[in-house]
Amino acid sequence: MNRAGEPQRAVWVDQVMGTAISVHVLTRPGAPDLGDAVAGCFAELHDMDRLFSTYRRNSDISRLRRREAGISDLDPHIAEVVVACDEWERATRGRFAANRQGWFDPTGYVKGWSVETAARRHLAPLLERSGVVAAGINAGGDLQLFTADDADWCWHVGIADPARPGEVIATLGITTGAVATSGTAERGHHIVDPRTGMPAREVVSATVVADGLAAADVWATTAVVAGIDDLSWIADAATRSGVVIGAAGGIRRWLGTTEVSVQAAETHP
Structure with a gap:
C-alpha cells in the first residue's frame, strides 16, 4: 500500500524488441483512464520492431541487408535512422558506428531511439492530464522519464x-x-x-x-x-x-x- 499522500503507481508490461518493456504512470485520485496512451506507446514499439528487427526475415532492415530494396524503397524511418547513425558516428569520433561487416546494423541505436520517440509521443502528453504526476518507460533497464512541472516527484x-x-x-x-x-x-x-x-x-x-x-x-x-x-x-x-x-x-x-x-x-x- 502507498503511504498517505503518495501517488498511485500503475504498471503495464509488454515483450518488445527482445526484452520486457514496462510503462509506469503515477497519478492522484481522479486521474483519467490512461490505457489508450499506453497501448499507443506499445503499438509504436511493436511497429519499430517489425521494421528494424534483424531476427525477422521480412523486416525492412533485413530486406536492406539482403539488397532486396534500397533505402528509398523502404519505410521512411529507415532513412531517418541511417542519417542519425551517420551523425552519431561523427559525434563520437568513430566510437559508435552502425556500418560494419559490410552492412548497416543500427541495433545499438534503434532501441533507445524507438523508446524515446514512443515515450515522447504517447507518455509525455499524459502530464497535461489532471491528476497525472509522472510517467516513464523502462526498456531492459534503460529509462525515459517525465515528471509534471508542478509535481513534487x-x-x-x-x-x-x-x-x-x-x-x-x-x-x-x-x-x-x-x-x-x-x-x-x-x-x-x-x-x-x-x-x-x-x-x-x-x-x-x-x-x-x-x-x-x-x-x-x-x-x-x-x-x-x-x-x-x-x-x-x-x-x-x-x-x-x-x-x-x-x-x-x-x-x-x-x-x-x-x-x-x-x-x-x-x-x-
Whole structure:
C-alpha cells in the first residue's frame, strides 16, 4: 500500500524488441483512464520492431541487408535512422558506428531511439492530464522519464554494482530525463570497437544520464568503447552525468563536462 499522500503507481508490461518493456504512470485520485496512451506507446514499439528487427526475415532492415530494396524503397524511418547513425558516428569520433561487416546494423541505436520517440509521443502528453504526476518507460533497464512541472516527484534510479549482483553503487535522482547503461557485466563482450573490430573489454558497466534515451544509449556505448582511461569524449557529449566502472574495478564519475570522482581499481573491494 502507498503511504498517505503518495501517488498511485500503475504498471503495464509488454515483450518488445527482445526484452520486457514496462510503462509506469503515477497519478492522484481522479486521474483519467490512461490505457489508450499506453497501448499507443506499445503499438509504436511493436511497429519499430517489425521494421528494424534483424531476427525477422521480412523486416525492412533485413530486406536492406539482403539488397532486396534500397533505402528509398523502404519505410521512411529507415532513412531517418541511417542519417542519425551517420551523425552519431561523427559525434563520437568513430566510437559508435552502425556500418560494419559490410552492412548497416543500427541495433545499438534503434532501441533507445524507438523508446524515446514512443515515450515522447504517447507518455509525455499524459502530464497535461489532471491528476497525472509522472510517467516513464523502462526498456531492459534503460529509462525515459517525465515528471509534471508542478509535481513534487523524483524518480530514484539505482546503478547496479557489476561486482555484486543485486546491489547498487549509487542512486540517481531524476525528474525528467533518460538513463542508459551499457557494458559487459551481463552480456559479455558483445560491444565491438568499430575502429579496431575487436571487442571492448576495459569497461564492465557505463551509465549515462542525458535529456533523451537515444543520446544516453549512444554515449553509454561510447564510454564502453573508449575505455576506463579515456573520458575525453565527455567534453562534447552534452550528457548530464555518468559513471564508468572498469574491468579491474576502477570507477570514474562525471557531472556535465567535468570529472568529479575517481576511485582506483585497488580500492574497489
